[in-house]
Amino acid sequence: MAERRVVLILGGTSDARQLAARLVAQPPPGGVRVVSSLAGRTKAPVLPPGETRVGGFGGAPGLAAWLREHRAAAVVDATHPFAARISANAVAACAAAGVPLLRLQRPGWTERDGDDWRRVGSAEEAAALLPGVGSRVFLTTGRMETTPYAGLDDLWFLLRSVEPPEDAVPRNLELLLARGPFTVEDEIALMRRHAIDVVVTKDSGGGQTAAKLDAARELRLPVVVISRPAVAAETCVASVAEAERWVAHVLE
Structure with a gap:
């Protein structure tokens, strides 16, 4: 037993x-x-x-x-x-x-007053939507599934992940290696410093990575949210x- x-x-x-x-x-x-x-x-x-x-x-x-x-x-x-x-x-x-x-x-996360979320079903759908939403993208989906964004040469990306990506990445990309959790103040400062005008995230839920959503709400930025399977x-x-x-x- x-x-x-x-x-x-x-x-x-x-x-x-x-x-x-x-x-x-x-x-x-x-x-x-x-x-x-x-x-x-x-x-x-x-x-x-x-x-x-x-x-x-x-x-x-x-x-x-x-x-x-x-x-x-x-x-x-x-x-x-x-x-x-x-x-x-x-x-x-x-x-x-x-x-x-x-x-x-x-x-999962719940949309609040002041949020501007665009829900999509996949990274491919997020990539297809981005050109009509913004031009300076804060990509917070990790190092996996970067290939769908690789062909978006007219956009600039800030990719944050714990480790470098192994798949294809956008030509205009800055890589930020960091592990959360992050504060709302730090997220606001980061987005302002890089002139971010759209955030992409997966609906991971929980509090460890939610600060970026609060920061986007404060800055009135649209957020492309990839829904869960x-x-x-x-x-x-x-x-x-x-x-x-x-x-x-x-x-x-």
Whole structure:
């Protein structure tokens, strides 16, 4: 029975780290082995408490094999809201291995008075919309999916990410390597310094990266917001506390 009390957290987010910390500090009765899996896309990730593995499983079949081998009792998918492929693999793997799955996903952002949001469904749609919205773009979607913007030679981009992009990038681009959270004051100063007239972001939700939205509202700038993909898992919660209670219930 002890071997089956393995909880796999598909992580890389602050919520995943918080959940791991809670389960390690106050494990359910009988104890639990917490294993956090990171995709390995960031060279210097912030590691959570408990055990950590880095790198892919080899798709849904590889993840299902890992769950069987380690006799996993539960999986919590706490990956980024836009990690659609990983989430879909988790659904398929847990179904194949007969392991309960929970999706932990914080709520998306809500538009407020004074906001000028233009919602789109993808990076490609955002790139197609930009020429009619602004000319100096603050691109805050990270180092992935930069290719759709590469052909926009008439626009200037400030790209902020933790690590340099590996895909094609716009010709007129300045790269800013930085890790949040950022204050509203710093975001306002940054946008003014670079004469930004439009912001592009993914609807990641949470407070760590929301300061740019407050800054854009203060400066009356339009924001192109890329909407999230649909949730693949049947069971989904919005908070770390709810996920902790779900794990305790599964392990009872």
